[in-house]
Amino acid sequence: MKAVVIRKHGGPDVLSYEEIDGPQTTKDHAIVKVDYCAVNHLDIWVRNGLPGRQVLFPHILGCDISGTLVEGFGKFKKGDNVIVYPAIHSDVPRISFSIIGGFGKYHGGYAELILIPQKNIVKKPSWFTDMEACALNVSYLTAWNMLERSRCKKGDTVFIWGANSGVGSAAILLAKARGFRIITVVSNENKAGLARKLGAHLVIDRSESDVTTETLKYTNNQGVNAVIDHVGAKTWPTSIDILKVGGKMITCGTTTGGEANVNIRALYSKEASIIGAYLGTKLQLIALHKFMKSNKIKPIIDSVFSLKDAQLAHQKMEESSQFGKIILKVSS
Ligand SMILES: NC(=O)c1ccc[n+]([C@@H]2O[C@H](COP(=O)([O-])OP(=O)(O)OC[C@H]3O[C@@H](n4cnc5c(N)ncnc54)[C@H](OP(=O)(O)O)[C@@H]3O)[C@@H](O)[C@H]2O)c1
Numbered sequence: 398m399k400a401v402v403i404r405k406h407g408g409p410d411v412l413s414y415e416e417i418d419g420p421q422t423t424k425d426h427a428i429v430k431v432d433y434c435a436v437n438h439l440d441i442w443v444r445n446g447l448p449g450r451q452v453l454f455p456h457i458l459g460c461d462i463s464g465t466l467v468e469g470f471g472k473f474k475k476g477d478n479v480i481v482y483p484a485i486h487s488d489v490p491r492i493s494f495s496i497i498g499g500f501g502k503y504h505g506g507y508a509e510l511i512l513i514p515q516k517n518i519v520k521k522p523s524w525f526t527d528m529e530a531c532a533l534n535v536s537y538l539t540a541w542n543m544l545e546r547s548r549c550k551k552g553d554t555v556f557i558w559g560a561n562s563g564v565g566s567a568a569i570l571l572a573k574a575r576g577f578r579i580i581t582v583v584s585n586e587n588k589a590g591l592a593r594k595l596g597a598h599l600v601i602d603r604s605e606s607d608v609t610t611e612t613l614k615y616t617n618n619q620g621v622n623a624v625i626d627h628v629g630a631k632t633w634p635t636s637i638d639i640l641k642v643g644g645k646m647i648t649c650g651t652t653t654g655g656e657a658n659v660n661i662r663a664l665y666s667k668e669a670s671i672i673g674a675y676l677g678t679k680l681q682l683i684a685l686h687k688f689m690k691s692n693k694i695k696p697i698i699d700s701v702f703s704l705k706d707a708q709l710a711h712q713k714m715e716e717s718s719q720f721g722k723i724i725l726k727v728s729s
Contacts (some may be wrong), residue, residue, distance in 0.1 A: 400508035406446030420512035433531035434462035434506035457506030461676035465533035536563030542677035547623035551576035560592035630654030697721030
């Protein structure tokens with residue numbers, strides 16, 4: 398089968414498009430022919446390598462998969478259109494789970510065939526095309542989980558970093574459908590226009606304006622009910638600063654670094670909370686599908702690359718020139 402393999406950590410040039418042996422079926426597992434695999438920032442973390450996290454080389458990236466079942470099992474038939482719920486039991490103490498194609502033993506979806514536990518197979522919801530369906534299992538699920546953990550109600554104000562990111566664009570769409578007021582941040586005018594089109598109520602261009610000043614002006618100096626932070630070290634101080642009394646910062650990512658300065662006094666004196674979110678459960682994924690269908694929401698797709706052009710897809714994500722999901726078309 399064709400696959401993009403990494404044999405060491407490094408830049409996009411370590412992504413090697415090759416012919417390799419396909420997987421063999423094992424007990425309680427199924428083989429899926431991968432049709433599409435969305436690119437996520439996790440792919441860049443794994444490709445670059447992180448201190449203390451092991452990858453067994455050669456490794457195949459890709460956690461956001463839609464495809465077709467090669468053999469049936471249980472209620473599933475050969476040829477069924479499916480998606481892959483990417484959380485896998487973790488052997489690492491004090492980590493909830495590992496992710497398919499991530500820092501774990503399971504290969505991911507940058508390959509024509511993938512072997513995964515049967516319990517991770519989910520029927521593809523018919524509301525979505527095969528291409529759209531691959532975009533839901535990581536960014537959208539995480540954004541859904543973060544918004545649920547915020548416990549925001551209709552009319553509350555949610556601040557969402559990075560409108561163009563996978564997580565940020567998903568959070569804007571889902572928050573809009575829940576009736577929240579949305580403040581979001583971009584880094585140029587082109588992204589600002591697209592964020593307004595998604596329905597954000599206030600779009601702050603951080604290359605032009607001070608994020609805290611604009612947010613406090615918009616909220617009459619009260620601050621926001623919740624912050625969706627996937628950016629990490631560089632944004633945590635602002636995220637805490639702009640929370641209102643009793644506000645919640647929900648965090649899922651460390652794009653700018655994993656060690657942040659926290660103003661502890663600001664945090665406790667407004668009785669705020671910091672809440673971690675890691676993906677979401679399979680039940681949440683199914684609830685997300687239903688919510689998106691009933692609210693007629695489709696994922697925002699920026700671009701589609703063929704598998705052999707995975708390097709270009711990674712370069713695009715590293716430049717942050719996308720707005721929404723970057724997708725690899727894996728099988729023709
Ligand atoms: N915990 C989980 O289960 C989970 C699930 C999904 C994702 N994540 C994590 O969440 C993060 C986002 O993932 P993604 O796939 O959505 O990434 P992505 O599409 O590559 O987006 C990265 C975003 O970070 C923003 N950004 C970078 N530097 C910034 C700065 N200094 N200030 C403000 N914004 C900045 C970029 O905004 P500009 O383009 O405007 O610079 C862009 O919107 C990653 O760290 C990922 O690992 C975690």
